[in-house]
Amino acid sequence: MSLDAEATKVAAGAGLNGQAPRCDHIDLLSAVEPGKRECQECLAAGRAWARLLVCLSCGWVACSDAEGGHARAHYWETDHPVVASMEPGSTWRWCYVHRRTV
Structure with missing residues (x-):
């Protein structure tokens, strides 16, 4: 833990003006080829999905x-931290570790 100019506690790596710290998990990612556009578990259970x-x-x-x-569930099984939306044109990404968009 570090201290700011007024000696108040500031979390290490915190952004300016209370912004969340940068998610380092995205720096560790390499290019991946997405699998089929379907949820295997939902298919096996006979359920549909929207996203x-x-x-x-x-x-x-x-x-x-x-x-x-x-x-x-895949994150809990593998500890792979970041997912992205499969919607065309979307840039939305989520980090399960930080529980926020990145």
Whole structure:
């Protein structure tokens, strides 16, 4: 823990004016080829999905929390931290470790 000019506690790596620290997980990612545009777990259960996410560590494709949460389950199983939306043109990414968009 570091101190700011007024000797108040500031979390290491915190951004300016209370901004969240930069997510270093995105720096560790390499290019991945996404799998099929389907959630294998939902297919096996006979369920539909509306939003698919791709794991940016390995390319695994699964549904979002709104459908079945299979992308989050993949994170819990593998510790792969960042997913992205499979929607065309989207730049949305989520870090499960920091629990925020990155």
